[in-house]
Amino acid sequence: MGNFDHLIHEFELPLSNPVLIFSLILFIILLAPILLKKLRLPGIIGLIISGVVIGPHGLNVLEQNDAITLFSTVGLLYIMFIAGIELDMFEFKRNRHKSLGFGFFTFIFPLALGIPICYYLLDYGFTASILISSMFATHTLVAYPIATKFGISKDQAVAITVGGTILTDTAVLIILAVITGSANGGLTPEFWVSLSISLAIFLLIVFLILPRIATWFFTNLQEDRISHYVLVLSLVFFAAFLAEAAGVEAIIGAFMAGLALNRLIPHTSALMNRIEFVGNAIFIPFFLINVGMLVDLSILFRGPDAIIIALTLSAVALAGKYIAAFVTQKTFRYSAHQRQLIFGLSSAHAAATLAVILVGYRAGIIDENILNGTIILILITCIVASFVTEHAAKKVARDHDNLESLETEAPPQEENVLIPIANFKNLEPLVDLAVLFKPKKRSFTIHILTVVKYDSEAEVNMQKVKRKLDYFVQYLSATDTTLNPVVTFDVNTAEGIIRKSREVMAEIFIMGWPQKRTFLSRIFSQITETIISSTDKTILFCNIRRPVNTTKTIKVVCPPNAELEPGFYYWLNKLRLLAAQLRSETIFFCSKKTRTGISSIVKKSIPPIKYHAFPDLSDFLVLAREVKTDDLLVVVSAREDSISYHGELRKMPEKLNKYFKDYNMLLIYPGLKDEVGQSIVREKQMVTES
Structure with a gap:
């Protein structure tokens, strides 16, 4: 009987057992979206x-x-952090005037609409009217996960909305500080000086110190992947705390931390996958559930005044945001779908809104009717924002798909990457690099190949290799990338690699850099030379000395006539993908003709591309003073008898190994296939036969 009474006690409302509470919330997170x-x-x-x-x-x-409350706060900060980390900084900088424009519109129109309505219609004082109207100007990116789900987080409309969110919320929080400071008699010159200094120190720490800590950590603790995630979360919440200490909301700190770490976390990396997974699975749903827990529907039954105020506040909040989205669309010539997307993302009111109203209520500036009406406003605007954003996101995503199908950047078939490996210590950076080459619209498989010598211990060696490969199967599963571990027997290693590359139809080889000089002081062994000469695929030799995600600039050296090679489009497109993932500027050292060829393909590039004249390969060493430790040096070579081959290219591996061995670098041998798959090797054979 005692056990039965104890069981009944556990289910008394409200629930108090933390295990039962957590279980209930997880079931809600699981079932609610499925039912909806x-x-x-x-x-x-x-x-x-x-x-x-x-x-x-x-x-x-x-x-x-x-x-x-703790989990909800973490969820809100997570939303703002993900928004900052997914923001395309180059796109944002290029269109910063649009973000400033939207930030101004989404701040001024709700304010201009709200003040007269609160003052004349609802009969509140001027100070209260300003405070209530500033609440209309805020918005919370409750619907941002919807944009992420449809893969449009990098759309310009999303980018300016995110940027505008920070601008308008910062402006509102400054107004709040001014009003409360005025109410407390503390609006003095010392107040403004203190606020300015604290904000300057906050920005200095976030944008100068935090990225250096993360870079050092990623560089010196490359193998401990779990600690990378813990570090990122630590920095985010520390930045949120610093923002509060500086006198602004914690959401500003989380967003700024996202911007500061933006370049260090590539979108397709395992770390980014973990960040999004944990946030979308646990923390963000906690925040959304907590928003609902704030709503008190009984307010609507407390008389007509409560209903009128609640509906008026909701209507004014939505109208102000729609006018701002409409003016933004007309000003910057966005599509109707993008206007709906801007309105949907910016119309939800939650955390910042509640913060403003609670401060005003506790200071005695506004009454209980406004507080209660704001709770109903949160429910209505969050529902409207979710509907509008989902509808608009589908349309915008469809527009993106149609545009990409017209550009035909890549054929629709599967892309296969082959990584031949002998030394497993060098495999992880190669795999990380391969993941960054993953295209958006093509299925992508990485084949890790090990050739086992066919001798008396072949079977034992094969089992050892398979056990080592199991780790990388698990490792790549965190990046949503398909991995195919391949172990094969062959007397000749080069022949085994070439044979398997044909079986898996590999389009690109990614190979480690030779660790020591070989016969006759040549950097490349006979095996490597055989692979280069016997396949028509693109080959990348990679020397990765520090994490690729710490790259600031990609510097590419192209020989004359590189643009005439059949594989030119393929490797150039891969570098574009890499630059986009790393948010890195690209500098090409090339001739004028090669520059023209690159420009004809890369008409609009984000991140930006720059060009330097470098047509003479015999002067290659002058590049040494141009390359820094946080650069990625890419040298485009060529096979013998190809159109861009130059005698100096034969010495290129030795020069790179001698002068740049401590730098991150790639040596590319372009493929001998054009865009429709015609092999140059086959064409040469046909000419000879005829």
Whole structure:
């Protein structure tokens, strides 16, 4: 009987058992989006409505305790951090005037609309009207996960909305500081000096110190991948704390941390996958459920005044954001779908809105009616934002797909990458690099190949190799990349590699850099020379001395006539992908004709491309003073008898090994296939036969 009473006590409302509470929330996170999907509604709405139902103002299953608040705060900061880390900084800088424009519009129109309505219609004082209207100007990126889900987080409309969010929320929080400071009689010159100094110190620490800490950590602890994730979270929440200490909201700190670490976390990396997975699976749903728990629907039954105020606040908030989105669309000539996307992302009110109103309520500037009306406003705007964003995101994603199909950057078939490996110590950086080459719209498989000598111990050696490869199967699963470990027997290593490359239809070889000089002081062994001469595929030799994600600039050296090689388009497109993932500027050292060839393919490039004249390969060593430790040096070579081959290229591996062995570098041998798959080797054979 005692056990039965204890069981009943565990289920008394509100629940107090932390294990049961956590289990319930996980079931909600699991089931709510699934049920809503059946009804063709955004999953976010299910989480918010679930919070309404189980919250203290609903069935009182859960109370708003410190644990719920903690997880909710983490979720909000996570949303802002992901928004910062996914923001295309080069696109943002190139269109910063648009972000400033939208930030101004989404701040001024809700304010201009709200002040007269609050002052004349709702009969509040001037100070209260400004505070309430500033609440209309804020917005929370509740619907941002929807944009991420549809793969449009880099769309310009999303980028300017994210940028505008920070600008308008910062402006509102400054207004809040001014109003509360004025109410407390503390709006003095010392207040402004203190705020300015603290913000300057905050920005200095976030943008100068945090990236250096992360770079050092990634460089010196390359193998401990779990600690990379823990480090990133530590820096994000430390930045959020610093923002609060500086006098602004923690969400500003989380977003700024995302911007500061933006370049160090490539979008297709295992680290980025972990960040998004944990956030979308746990923390962000916690925040959405907590938003619902704040809503008190009983407010609507407290008389007509409460209903009128709640509906008026909601209508003004949505109208102000729609006008801002409409003016932004017309000003910057966006599509109607992008206007809906901007409106959807910027119309949700949650954390910042509640922060403004709670401060005003505690200071006695606004009354309970506005506080209660704001809670209803949060529910209405979050639901509207979710619907509008999901509808618009589908249309924008479809527009992107149509545009990409017209550009035909890559054929639709599967792309296969082959990594022949003998020394497993060098495999991990090669795999990390290969993942960064993964295209958006093609299936992508990495084949790790080990050739085992066919002798008396062949089977034993094969089992050893397979055990070593198991780790990389697990490692690559964190990047959503298909890995095919291949172990084969062959007396001749080079022949085994070539044979398997044909079987898997590999388009590119990614190979490690030779670690020591070989016969006759040549850098490349006979095996390597055989592979180069016997295959028509693109080959990359990689010397990775520090994590590739710490690269600031990619410097590419091209021989004259490189643009005439059949594999020119393929390797150039791979470098474009790499630069986009690393958010790195690219500098080409090439002749005028090669520059023209590059420009004809890369018409609009983000990150930007620069060109330097470097047509004479005999002067290659002058490049030594141009390359820095955080650069990636890429040298494009050529096979003998190909159109861009030059006698100096024969000495290139030795020069690179002698002068640049401590730098990250790639040596590219372009493929001998054109875009329609015609092999130059085959054409030469046909000419000879005829």
